[in-house]
Amino acid sequence: MTEYTAQAASPLVNGEVKLTIAEHAFLVTGLLDVAEVPFSRVNALEFENYVVTSKTDEGDFSFSRMGSWAQPFYDAMWEAYNNAVLRALFVSGSSAVSNAGGDYHFAENGVSLSGKAPFRVYENCIISLPPNSNARRIPLCFVSGLEKGAFEFKLKLNTGEEYTFSKLGHGTEPFADAVEKNIRAMRDRTIAAVKELDPSMTMTQASQIAKLMPEGAAAQIGQLAAIAPSFAAAVEAKISQTRAASSYNAFKELCDPAMMWIGFKKNEFPLDGANGETPPDDESTDAEPDPYLFWMIAPSPNGQYAAVEFAVQPGEGAATFVYRTGGDFSRSAIQLNRALEAINFRREVIRLNEEELLKPENADYYMAAKRTASLQYVRDNFVGRVIHSSQESWKRKLMELWK
Numbered sequence: 294m295t296e297y298t299a300q301a302a303s304p305l306v307n308g309e310v311k312l313t314i315a316e317h318a319f320l321v322t323g324l325l326d327v328a329e330v331p332f333s334r335v336n337a338l339e340f341e342n343y344v345v346t347s348k349t350d351e352g353d354f355s356f357s358r359m360g361s362w363a364q365p366f367y368d369a370m371w372e373a374y375n376n377a378v379l380r381a382l383f384v385s386g387s388s389a390v391s392n393a394g395g396d397y398h399f400a401e402n403g404v405s406l407s408g409k410a411p412f413r414v415y416e417n418c419i420i421s422l423p424p425n426s427n428a429r430r431i432p433l434c435f436v437s438g439l440e441k442g443a444f445e446f447k448l449k450l451n452t453g454e455e456y457t458f459s460k461l462g463h464g465t466e467p468f469a470d471a472v473e474k475n476i477r478a479m480r481d482r483t484i485a486a487v488k489e490l491d492p493s494m495t496m497t498q499a500s501q502i503a504k505l506m507p508e509g510a511a512a513q514i515g516q517l518a519a520i521a522p523s524f525a526a527a528v529e530a531k532i533s534q535t536r537a538a539s540s541y542n543a544f545k546e547l548c549d550p551a552m553m554w555i556g557f558k559k560n561e562f563p564l565d566g567a568n569g570e571t572p573p574d575d576e577s578t579d580a581e582p583d584p585y586l587f588w589m590i591a592p593s594p595n596g597q598y599a600a601v602e603f604a605v606q607p608g609e610g611a612a613t614f615v616y617r618t619g620g621d622f623s624r625s626a627i628q629l630n631r632a633l634e635a636i637n638f639r640r641e642v643i644r645l646n647e648e649e650l651l652k653p654e655n656a657d658y659y660m661a662a663k664r665t666a667s668l669q670y671v672r673d674n675f676v677g678r679v680i681h682s683s684q685e686s687w688k689r690k691l692m693e694l695w696k
Contacts, residue, residue, distance in 0.1 A: 297366045299345075299356035303328070312356065312366065314373050317656065319347070321354065330354060332377035333656035336663075337425035340367040348425075375422050381660035382430040383637040384420055389413040391471035393464035395444075397421055399429060400455040401666040412458055414471040417479060417509070419448070419456070426663050431456050432634055433476050434507040441469050448472075452631050452667065483507045486559055490585075491527040498524070509634040511556025511590060511626070518551070528555055532587055536611045537604035539684050543691075544591040544600070554590040554626045558638075586638060590629055592622040593695040598676065599625050600691065601633075603640060611681045614644055615694045617674040625674070631667035643671050644678055 297312040305328040306321045313320045318331045330349055337348040343363040347354040347370070359366060391414035399406040399421075410423035419431040431448060438449035445459040446469050461468055483503035488494060494502070498521040505512040505520070518525040532541050532555075544553060587604035599622055601614040618625035629643075636642045642658045650659050662668050679690045 295365075295369065297356075297359060297362055299366075300358040301354065301356055303354040304352035305354075310356075314369050316373070317377060319370065319373070328354075331653070331656055332374050333381070333660045335374060338367065338371055338374060339424070340364070345370065371424050374424065375428075377657075378422065378428045378660060378664070379420065381657040382420065382428070382635070382664065383661075384415060384418065384430060389415055389420075390475070391468055393458070393461045393468040395458060395460040395462070395464070397423070397427075398457040398459070399427070402453070402670065404666070412461075412468065414468060414475065416475055419472065421456075421458075428664050429456070430635060430665070432509065432631070433472070433479055434509040434634065435631060436476060439473070439476075441465075446472070450631075452627050454666070479507050480504070486557075487524060490531070490557075491521065491524040493523050494521050506556060508558050509556070509630075511554040511588065511630045513551065514553050514555055515551030517555065528557065528587070531557075531585065532589075532604045535587065535604035536681070537587070537589070537602050540602050540613060540681075540687070541589060541604075543684070543688055544589065544602075548592050548594060552592055552622070554630070555587065556589075556630060557585050557587045560584055560586050588633070588638075590626045592618070595695075596620055596622050598695045599629065600695075601629055601640075601643075603638075613679040613681075613687070613691060614640065615676040615678065615691070616671060617676060619674075628667045628670050632665065632671040635665045635668055636661055642668070644675050645672075 294313050299310055299312055301307055301310040301321055301323065303321065306323045306326045308323055311322045318329050321328045321330065330347065334350045335347050336350065339346040339348070340363070343359065344355055344357045345359070345363060345367045392411065394411040395409065397408060397410055406427045408423050408427060410421045413420045413422070417433050421427070421429045435450040435452055436448055437451040440447040444461055444465050445457065446461065446465060447455065447457045449455050458468070480503055483506070484499045486508065487502045488499050501520045502517060502524055505516060514525055532538060589602050589604070591600045593599070597618055597620060599616050599618050601616070603611065616625060616629065632643060633640065636658070642661065645655060645658065649655060650662065662672065677694050679687055679694065681687050
């Protein structure tokens with residue numbers, strides 16, 4: 294591990310220090326004081342006039358008098374910081390299919406962000422990696438529009454977000470081609486998955502379903518049933534084999550079933566248990582993991598709340614998560630789905646309070662929340678969760694939260 298020497302000015306350590314960079318943090322060691330600064334607490338890295346500054350939640354850490362080592366130190370810090378961001382956004386750092394660099398302009402929920410950054414295209418997303426908290430993971434499953442111009446590329450998401458990449462130079466065409474290729478591949482994978490669930494569908498029906506719910510996205514049951522009643526029935530049959538069967542039937546009694554949203558994705562790996570629940574003691578956890586993950590979003594009778602339920606298998610813990618909608622259930626359903634996809638369906642994240650989020654073991658989730666507008670929206674509107682004990686108790690507590 295390389296050790297750097299610098300003059301430090303910071304809230305915790307000052308004077309001559311030794312600097313080392315680790316996987317999750319950088320260490321500042323002075324004569325009498327030591328500070329370990331997690332990358333989850335770093336909001337920006339800056340390099341100007343041979344001074345490297347790390348802007349953190351605790352204040353600015355500035356390092357000077359590094360001579361020719363200033364640039365290598367900054368580069369190493371940025372690389373380690375990017376790796377931490379990629380982990381927090383659930384992206385493999387070694388599987389990018391295209392790389393580019395240039396200007397970005399992002400519009401999210403009325404907030405505009407801009408700057409310069411390197412960009413990477415992955416199988417199911419684009420990653421922007423500026424040296425600050427503007428880093429973003431842009432999921433391809435929510436893309437509703439795509440515009441290409443001279444040295445410019447814009448993506449529109451069905452959440453209302455817009456992401457523009459410009460001044461890419463000769464990298465524009467390869468970058469755009471990689472994105473388009475991955476969107477087509479995602480469509481083909483989704484068509485294969487929906488046909489696997491319902492082999493009776495025509496290719497036209499499967500294509501229309503895949504357009505509504507590309508992998509990781511949910512859609513209204515009414516829309517799915519209008520395209521292919523057999524597919525809606527197949528999804529319902531799969532849910533009936535899970536612990537969410539009784540919840541699903543209760544939701545259908547409490548709200549218009551056609552208004553409910555259903556999503557599914559193929560499980561590439563067994564779920565890692567990061568769902569915030571503990572499996573019940575009286576059920577075996579040795580069952581084969583289901584190849585599919587299903588989830589549903591149901592509106593309260595007055596439309597002011599939404600309930601999120603995952604169709605987990607016997608042996609997995611289950612709970613219903615309740616959120617405020619502000620009266621716009623469809624918008625909230627889209628934001629909920631966007632947030633869940635962004636954290637790879639680690640549903641515990643969407644209900645952690647601020648104190649829990651700041652714990653060291655939740656550092657990745659803290660970074661993800663800073664860089665995902667929909668996750669911030671969802672967390673801000675979390676009301677509570679209902680644990681599955683008895684069906685009667687679950688329904689009573691759900692109705693209490695809905696009121």
